[in-house]
Amino acid sequence: MLRWIDVIRFANQGNPKPDKVVEKSEAEWKAQLTPEQFYVTRQKGTERAFSSEMCSRFEPGQYACVCCDTLLFDSDEKFESGTGWPSFTQPAKENAIAYHIDNAYGMKRVETVCNTCGAHLGHVFPDGPAPSGLRYCMNAVALQKVEATTTLEKATFGGGCFWCTEAIFQDLEGVTSVVSGYSDGQLPNPTYKEVCSGRTGHAEVVQITFDPEKISYADLLRIHLTTHDPTTLNRQGADVGTQYRSTILTHNDMQRAEALKIIEEIQPNLEEKIVTDVKPFEVFYPAEAYHQNYYRNNPGQGYCAAVISPKLAKFRKLYQSRLKKASVAE
Known part of the structure; x- marks a missing residue:
């Protein structure tokens, strides 16, 4: 999850590399776009506030760049800001948006552009809702609605140090993102x-976003309960404290029922009683940026080499059929 510190870092130190680059001449863009689309996206214009019904529409779906079709936002991150422009708390992918300092009109703002084609989208501000605190204030004319073919879901688990838990779930086919944090x-x-x-x-x-058509919530639960020790209270190995407790935070009644069912399924395989908390999810706070993708960024660090690497190797052997292709090759 991006926060304001990440936005400022990108704007000042360089933007993430896009998946692809689309370049066209001004004449080609004019031929493709309506006059208003061209004015906003290619000439950095701004549409009139409250001029689009997109501001008040919150049905499931996704939003792509009107110029190059790059996926930019998901409706799950859309909220009513009252500003008159569609507002989002997060981009669909970290590298979907590029950021530039904008000093126009006597103000210092952060401009957002499509990282694929450079289309001007709007600006981002640090006054959005928790947990990210971001408000991506977009010109509706720069976006096109795309019907979502699959509705992604979220799962929130605790199983000791989140560096370990994150590394495991990042390997799974059907998992689109894993964010370490506190809840x-x-x-x-x-x-x-x-x-x-x-x-x-x-x-x-960790908060996991997953595609239920590729991996079920029940399978995520089974993997969670078999890749840490759910029978030790407030500890995992040498990590001791209530912050390391085994927990399942459910996002709805269906998840709660499934969690209780899978715990009952796993219990006969264990000598000790499962002490995993099953509680309703309330709020998630992303951890500091240096905690995200920790194992991938620091595989040689002492804890990673001594604790996470052996645990990950055991997990990959046990759940080989569930891994993403890149993980199988490692």
């Missing part, structure tokens, strides 16, 4: 240091 505590927007104190009540968790 089920009392303090809003906690820091890692505060969570580690054990005084905030939070657990280290």
Whole structure:
């Protein structure tokens, strides 16, 4: 999940590499786009506030660049900002959007453009809703609605250090993203240091976005309960504290029923009683940027080499048929 610090870093230090690049001449863009689309996307124009019904539409679907069809936003991240322009809290992918400092009109803002074709989309501001705190204020004319073929779902699990849990679920076919963070505590927007104190009540968790047509919630539960020790209270190996508790935070009644069912299914295979919490999900706070993709970014770090690598190797052997192709090759 991107936050304001990530946006500023991209704007000042360089944007993420796009999946592809689309380049056309001004004449080609004029021939393809309506005059208003051309004015906004290629000449950095701004549409009139409240001029599009897109502001008040929140049905499932996705939003792509009107110029190059690159997927930019999902309706799950859309919210009513009251500004008169469609607003989102996150892009569909980290590299979908590029960011540039905009000093026009006596203001210092961050412009957002399509990272594929350079189309001007709007601006991003740090006054959006939790947990990201971002508001992508977009020109509706720069976007085109695309009906979603699959509705993605979310799962939130805690099983000790989130570096381990993240590394495991990132390998699974059907999982589109894994974000490390904190949940089920009392303090809003906690820091890692505060969570580690054990005084905030939070657990280290991962929030998983997955395609239920490729992997079921039940299978995610089975993998969760068999890749950490769900029988030890407030600890995983040498990691001790309430922040390392085994937990399943359910997003709806169906997930709760499935969690209780899978726990009952797994229990006969274990000598000790499963102590995993099953509680309703409330709020998720993404961990600091350096915690995200931790194992992939730091495979040689001491904890990663000694603890995560052996655990990951065991997991890959046990669930080989569930892995993404890239993970199978590793």
